[in-house]
Amino acid sequence: MVGKILGSYLQKLIQDKKWDEIRALLSLQHPADIADLIVDIPDEQDVAVFRLLSRELASQVFSYLPADHQSGLIHTLSHDQMRTLLAGISPDDQAHLLQELPAEVTRRIVEAVPPDELAAARELLGYPPGTAGRFMTPKYVALRPDMTAREALLQVRAKGKGMETVNILYIIDEKGKLVEDVRLGSLVVAEEEAKVMDIALAEGPHVAVTAAAPRDEVISTFQKYDRSALPVTDSEGNMLGIITADDVLDAAQRRATEEIQKLGGSEALDVPYFEAGFWPMVKKRGGWLAALFLGETLTATAMGKYEHSIEQAAVLALFVPLIISSGGNSGSQATSILIRSLALQEVKLKDWWRVFCKEFLSSLALGIFLGGIGMFRIGVWYWLGWQKYEGHPYLMGLTVWCSLIGVVMFGSIIGSMLPFVLRKLGFDPATASAPFVATLVDVTGLIIYFTVASFVFRGTLL
Numbered sequence: 184m185v186g187k188i189l190g191s192y193l194q195k196l197i198q199d200k201k202w203d204e205i206r207a208l209l210s211l212q213h214p215a216d217i218a219d220l221i222v223d224i225p226d227e228q229d230v231a232v233f234r235l236l237s238r239e240l241a242s243q244v245f246s247y248l249p250a251d252h253q254s255g256l257i258h259t260l261s262h263d264q265m266r267t268l269l270a271g272i273s274p275d276d277q278a279h280l281l282q283e284l285p286a287e288v289t290r291r292i293v294e295a296v297p298p299d300e301l302a303a304a305r306e307l308l309g310y311p312p313g314t315a316g317r318f319m320t321p322k323y324v325a326l327r328p329d330m331t332a333r334e335a336l337l338q339v340r341a342k343g344k345g346m347e348t349v350n351i352l353y354i355i356d357e358k359g360k361l362v363e364d365v366r367l368g369s370l371v372v373a374e375e376e377a378k379v380m381d382i383a384l385a386e387g388p389h390v391a392v393t394a395a396a397p398r399d400e401v402i403s404t405f406q407k408y409d410r411s412a413l414p415v416t417d418s419e420g421n422m423l424g425i426i427t428a429d430d431v432l433d434a435a436q437r438r439a440t441e442e443i444q445k446l447g448g449s450e451a452l453d454v455p456y457f458e459a460g461f462w463p464m465v466k467k468r469g470g471w472l473a474a475l476f477l478g479e480t481l482t483a484t485a486m487g488k489y490e491h492s493i494e495q496a497a498v499l500a501l502f503v504p505l506i507i508s509s510g511g512n513s514g515s516q517a518t519s520i521l522i523r524s525l526a527l528q529e530v531k532l533k534d535w536w537r538v539f540c541k542e543f544l545s546s547l548a549l550g551i552f553l554g555g556i557g558m559f560r561i562g563v564w565y566w567l568g569w570q571k572y573e574g575h576p577y578l579m580g581l582t583v584w585c586s587l588i589g590v591v592m593f594g595s596i597i598g599s600m601l602p603f604v605l606r607k608l609g610f611d612p613a614t615a616s617a618p619f620v621a622t623l624v625d626v627t628g629l630i631i632y633f634t635v636a637s638f639v640f641r642g643t644l645l
Contacts, residue, residue, distance in 0.1 A: 189212075189216075189220065190220055190223050190224065192208075193208065193220055193224065194224055197224070202235060205232065206235045209232070209236060210240070214240060215247045217236070217240075217244045217247075218244050218247035220232070221244070221248065222248065222249065229252065229256075230256065230259050233245075238268075242267075245268055246272055246273075246276045274320050274321055274322065279433075310394055310395075311395070313397060314395055314398070315392045315393065315394050315395070315398075315401050315415050315426060316394035318398075318401065318426050318430045318434055319394070319415040319424035319425060319426050319430075320424050320425060320426075320430075321423070322347050322424075322425075323346060323347065323348075323352075323353055323414075323425045324338065324339055324342050324343055324346055324349055324353070325354075326354045326365070327354070327356075327357075328354050328379070328380050329378070330378070330379045331375065331376050331377060331378060331379065332370045332373040332374065332375055332377045332378075332382065333375040335365075335370050335379050336370055339352065339367065347412075347425060348412050349367055350366065350367050350368075350411055350412065351365070351366060351410075352364065352366075353425070354380065354383055355422050358421075359421045359422060360416075360419070360420045360421055361391060361414050361420055361421070361422040363380060363389050364383060365383040365386060366386060369382050369383075369386060370382060389414065390404065390410065390413065391414040391415065391420075392404055392413055392414075392415055392416075392426070393415070393418060394415050394416070394417055398434050398437075399526075401431060402431055402438065405428070405431045411427070412427045412428065413425065438526075497573075498572050498573050498579060499582075499632075501570075502579075502583055502586075502632070505557065506590055506629070506631075506632045507590075507625045507629060507632075509553055509591055509628075510590035510591060510594035510621075510624040510627070510628040510631075511594065511620070511622075511624050511628075512594075512621075513549065513590075513591045513594040513595045513598070513624075514595060514597055514598035514620040514621060514623070515621055516595070517596075517597075517599040518598035518620045521599050521602045521612070522602050522612045525602055525606060525612050526612075532606060538599050538600075538603070539596065539600065542595045542599045543592065546591050546594075546595035546596065547592055549595070550588035550589070550590070550592050551584075553587045553591060554585065554586075554588050555584065557580070557584060557587055558580035558581070558583060558584045561576055561579055561580040561583060562580060575640070578639050581639055582635055582640070585635045586631055586632040586635045586636075589631040589635065590624070590627075590628040590631050590632070593624065593627055594624040594628070597620065597624065597627075598620045
């Protein structure tokens with residue numbers, strides 16, 4: 184609500200061309216909130232508002248803007264303005280910018296900014312996508328092992344401006360190897376002549392990740408050790424840079440987005456929805472849809488196999504959608520829960536048997552519960568005279584009940600085990616998407632249903 188009121192007030196100031204008041208208003212806002220305001224105002228006004236920001240504030244706001252707004256603003260800037268803007272952006276954000284923006288925009292940046300000013304960003308881009316090297320920034324405060332607390336604080340005052348964070352300081356030896364890290368707060372409360380190494384050792388051993396560490400390892404390390412920043416080293420322990428909490432939050436958000444998109448039966452888009460081109464969108468969704476469609480043709484094949492049974496007892500066809508949807512729903516639930524649990528490392532590969540037993544018992548109870556509802560529904564429809572079920576309501580109810588128990592159990596067990604199989608084979612468990620499991624269970628659900636019906640109705644309708 185406050186944002187909407189502020190946005191309306193800002194647009195009124197723009198219409199009245201009260202530029203000084205706009206500049207004063209924006210100087211009191213957080214850069215992320217200013218970015219939201221720029222996104223919400225009409226496109227013809229956002230450039231004018233952005234140019235009112237101070238150099239430092241403009242760089243901060245720019246890093247919060249979506250890629251399409253960044254592209255539009257870059258096209259309006261001169262080479263000098265672009266250099267000034269990028270100078271205030273950290274190397275990791277520069278690398279992200281160069282990676283995410285369209286090729287022609289990136290080319291304009293590279294042509295306008297001298298190579299030495301983009302050297303750090305270019306170096307980060309040399310690391311494989313999705314690794315710690317891509318997320319890190321080389322800006323951090325380094326301390327020598329022989330420093331005292333007083334000397335370390337002087338170093339922070341001298342070198343700390345413009346760093347990503349000074350909450351954690353890193354002790355580096357003369358060879359460039361990471362020795363320890365120490366919290367700024369510990370230095371502040373320590374005796375002035377206390378050695379930084381002694382203070383750091385009292386805090387416990389440091390935690391680091393290598394530049395080649397995958398994104399998931401970085402995120403899990405942050406979660407496990409509850410760190411606000413992590414040092415990044417090479418394979419020999421040499422200090423390369425740091426990853427801060429805001430960097431890992433962005434990485435975690437991208438991972439969650441990819442997993443959710445895969446759960447829906449699609450490849451990850453890798454870019455915001457409106458930035459995805461027509462053919463990339465068709466390509467990423469079409470492959471999965473084709474695979475799922477071919478899988479569903481097996482359902483038609485299964486229906487054809489039981490065509491004679493349906494002709495003899497047409498009433499069986501009434502409950503085909505109910506049976507296969509229940510199996511698909513239960514399988515989708517199980518696979519979604521297990522994929523997320525594996526991602527959060529709540530469940531390990533070795534836990535597959537425990538998961539199997541848990542799903543077996545819970546799906547049995549759920550099947551009995553849903554089957555009871557189905558049987559009750561059949562009874563009510565029969566007693567009210569809405570459906571005669573060819574004179575066999577109790578047999579029909581028993582068929583639906585037993586079938587639902589089997590289908591729900593099969594769907595839940597398959598849905599829970601498939602992520603384990605994919606993880607064991609080295610694939611992303613998120614590809615065990617809900618649509619894929621539902622398609623698989625559709626076919627088996629028909630087989631279970633008509634097999635149960637052939638036993639229950641033997642000697643009557645069949």
